[in-house]
Amino acid sequence: MPTDTLRLFFALPCPRDTAEAICTWRDGLGLGGKPVAAENLHLTLAFLGQQPSARLEELQLLAAAIEAPPFELRLDRLGGGRQGLLWLEPSRMPDELPALASELQQRLLASGIALDTRPLRAHLTLVRHAGARPREAHPDFAWPVERFVLYASENTPRGVRYLGLGNWPLVPRLQLPRFRPPH
Ligand code: 2AM
Numbered sequence: 001m002p003t004d005t006l007r008l009f010f011a012l013p014c015p016r017d018t019a020e021a022i023c024t025w026r027d028g029l030g031l032g033g034k035p036v037a038a039e040n041l042h043l044t045l046a047f048l049g050q051q052p053s054a055r056l057e058e059l060q061l062l063a064a065a066i067e068a069p070p071f072e073l074r075l076d077r078l079g080g081g082r083q084g085l086l087w088l089e090p091s092r093m094p095d096e097l098p099a100l101a102s103e104l105q106q107r108l109l110a111s112g113i114a115l116d117t118r119p120l121r122a123h124l125t126l127v128r129h130a131g132a133r134p135r136e137a138h139p140d141f142a143w144p145v146e147r148f149v150l151y152a153s154e155n156t157p158r159g160v161r162y163l164g165l166g167n168w169p170l171v172p173r174l175q176l177p178r179f180r181p182p183h
Contacts, residue, residue, distance in 0.1 A: 006165075
């Protein structure tokens with residue numbers, strides 16, 4: 001990996017058992033193209049692109065300052081984009097997901113990191129350059145989202161590899177007892 005810049009993004013990693021279940025289901029659809037490896041399945045929150053490695057510590061501190069609650073992510077719809085991209089997405093967006101992405105993005109912008117201005121389309125890429133889009137597909141996968149991760153994307157002779165450079169827990173908000181004035 002070059003040491004002067006890194007290709008970075010914040011994402012929600014897909015837990016191993018769910019990733020394997022998703023890949024087994026996907027591989028049964030016979031989509032062709034370039035399937036994403038189970039260990040690479042994730043949902044991007046913010047894509048930073050190429051950044052100086054010297055900013056890494058600042059980014060880690062920025063992430064550590066985020067306070068956001070855990071939530072359940074249910075991916076139950078197949079979507080597609082250009083160049084045969086096929087992905088999973090939620091049919092019902094949990095409020096916590098755009099809130100987390102937006103907090104991250106605002107903090108990144110405040111630090112002078114230019115982000116893609118297109119609105120976030122929460123998705124988990126399954127296949128690139130798929131030859132077919134299935135007419136009938138009824139995915140239904142879910143996992144409890146308890147942390148988010150900063151990844152560096154690295155091109156290797158065996159394909160792309162995502163290296164975790166830090167992960168931060170999502171913590172339930174403290175439920176404070178209601179204040180009752182003394183009589
Ligand atoms: P994709 O799977 O739809 O390509 C690592 O490359 C992650 O960052 C992937 O989730 C990828 O989405 C996303 N990504 C790559 N380029 C991006 C861009 N310009 N804007 C937003 N997300 C991007």
